[in-house]
Amino acid sequence: MSSTETPVHVLILAGGAGTRFWPASRAARPKQLLPLLGGEPLITATARRVLPLCGGAGWERIWIATGQHLLSPTRAALPDVSERRLLVEPAPRNTAPCIGWAAATIAREDPEAVVVVLPSDHHIADVPRFLEVLEAAVASARGGAITTIGIRPTHPETGFGYIEAEGAGGAGSAAPAVPRQVLRFVEKPSRERAEEFVASGRFLWNAGMFIFRAGDMRAAIRAHLPALAEGLDEIDRAAAQGAEAEAVLRVFPRLPAVSVDHGVMEHVAGLAVVPGDFGWSDVGSWQSAWELAEKDERGNSAPAGSVLVDAQGNHVVDLRARSGGAPDDRRVIALVGVEDLVVVETDDALLIVPRDRAQDVKRVVDELKARGQDRHT
């Protein structure tokens, strides 16, 4: 991308509160802040991965939307992000308001600027290919099309939304990244429909990545979410008088709580999608964290220094505060004769669950909530 082109900004959505990675994830420590794959938090990897899109401006073009309760750990995970690029939502209102707010803020500087919206907690195996797909989407957005990325499905997943597009699938990862016309967005399907989708070769997974010119998003919001547009106008007017922060606190909690998918994307004509194969994962459970992790020859993923005797297929995660130092000073995790377990240790909890029941950790969180043990949820 030449520096004479319109600038690219990246907005990373980093709110949320998950239970699927309990006890690692908590209300105050959602998934993107966890080093689930290797040493750094997912959000740090997410930001680092897309820096090449931002040209020479680098970190100055990375924006983070998050909540007040996550501000401190988010800053710690992203020390290079500028203070003025942190969009702190006073209240969670789903994705449309915060994407709208970011688009409005960036549009004030340059309505032609391209904004790349990305989830903060996904994994990408093939980063060069991912950047190639994003570049194609940026080019599409520069041409005036609100553009999304569609992941070529590898199996009939019922946990994702789908995007139907003519000529979307079948091409394989070697195919050039070419934008297609979006026919429709589809909600999470039944198993049967998901199988039809995958067989048709016309459907892609909706991975929550959106690319657009800041002004185009403002226009789309004005057309399809007028209440949101009015709120953003009010913030704009306050910003012109140097009173943005106060206006955000007042206006944001009243904005319509709607996802950008439902509120905008499903209604926009001329939406484009760039199909991609780049080893994408939403890292949806401990099972998928194990799948993505480095493993020994017996399929165990465990901290260095663990003692594994006749153990296989286990995923062991140690997130306790550590003393570090010599092996003799560290804690030892010993697994003998066990298979396919997820074992997670934090300073205040231990979880043991078979990998194929990893989704049941939410039952633990439910139980702790029922007991009023808020610190643990």
Next chain:
Amino acid sequence: MSSTETPVHVLILAGGAGTRFWPASRAARPKQLLPLLGGEPLITATARRVLPLCGGAGWERIWIATGQHLLSPTRAALPDVSERRLLVEPAPRNTAPCIGWAAATIAREDPEAVVVVLPSDHHIADVPRFLEVLEAAVASARGGAITTIGIRPTHPETGFGYIEAEGAGGAGSAAPAVPRQVLRFVEKPSRERAEEFVASGRFLWNAGMFIFRAGDMRAAIRAHLPALAEGLDEIDRAAAQGAEAEAVLRVFPRLPAVSVDHGVMEHVAGLAVVPGDFGWSDVGSWQSAWELAEKDERGNSAPAGSVLVDAQGNHVVDLRARSGGAPDDRRVIALVGVEDLVVVETDDALLIVPRDRAQDVKRVVDELKARGQDRHT
């Protein structure tokens, strides 16, 4: 027992270093110091259980033989034991020297005094019955017979030594505790022989409990272990001059390292055994700790506050230093969908092993030793 009878002293053998309860047990924290069954260490329960034998003198008649490296935690587990009743072995020399030393020390006060020698790390379910059996053994010892306790076997165990005695078995727990003549001591048998032993009704388990008058043990040692007798004489002479401590340091490490079973019991004529059924267990593994533990209706033994979802037959032990306090301040252990596991947490280790492989924890200890991680073994 009337107070006009010769006094009864209890000697609790509390040395050793086990690997079967790793990571709870360590070289510096053997099994008897662990609260494996309920809140107090096994040795504390052992001492408390036999206090009624000691009459009004109570704790003043409880002696503990241990090693220098275990002195501090042993004192902490038994704050009521008098300082002068702690026999600190300068070097581990198996059981004959320390029993001989205790017998010599007690004989100096009163050679007619009866000494009850007990392991420190066993469990007794039926304490009144146990005391009844011990009273019968004390009476037998008062009559001049070195006496042992034989456990009526419940299964053909190959991990224990056996004692053959005429009319030993078959009587059931309701039978009066009557001393029998010991025919012979037998080493740990093969499975086949163990089955014959149990079927014969003539064999009892050797639980390492011995009851004798102090002077009788001195005489038996003089007859069968003259080298030990000479060493004890030297300690006696030094004690007469107020220099016992120095003599023990000098003499003890040179004493023959032999068990009282091999060195004395197997050679003594007229040995008696009182057969007993009192719910005895040597608490030999995590499996047996689970068997003895209180369990919920699904067979789980776990700390209060644990979250158990579709979990059964698990044995969860948390031996970490705790903050205590409200449930919200404690650590949560959550088991989802797992069965028949042993899970043990300490401040510096976590073990997970199927209950039926609990004996394999020694492989973990071997591995840690091979790595030179002495702190963990």
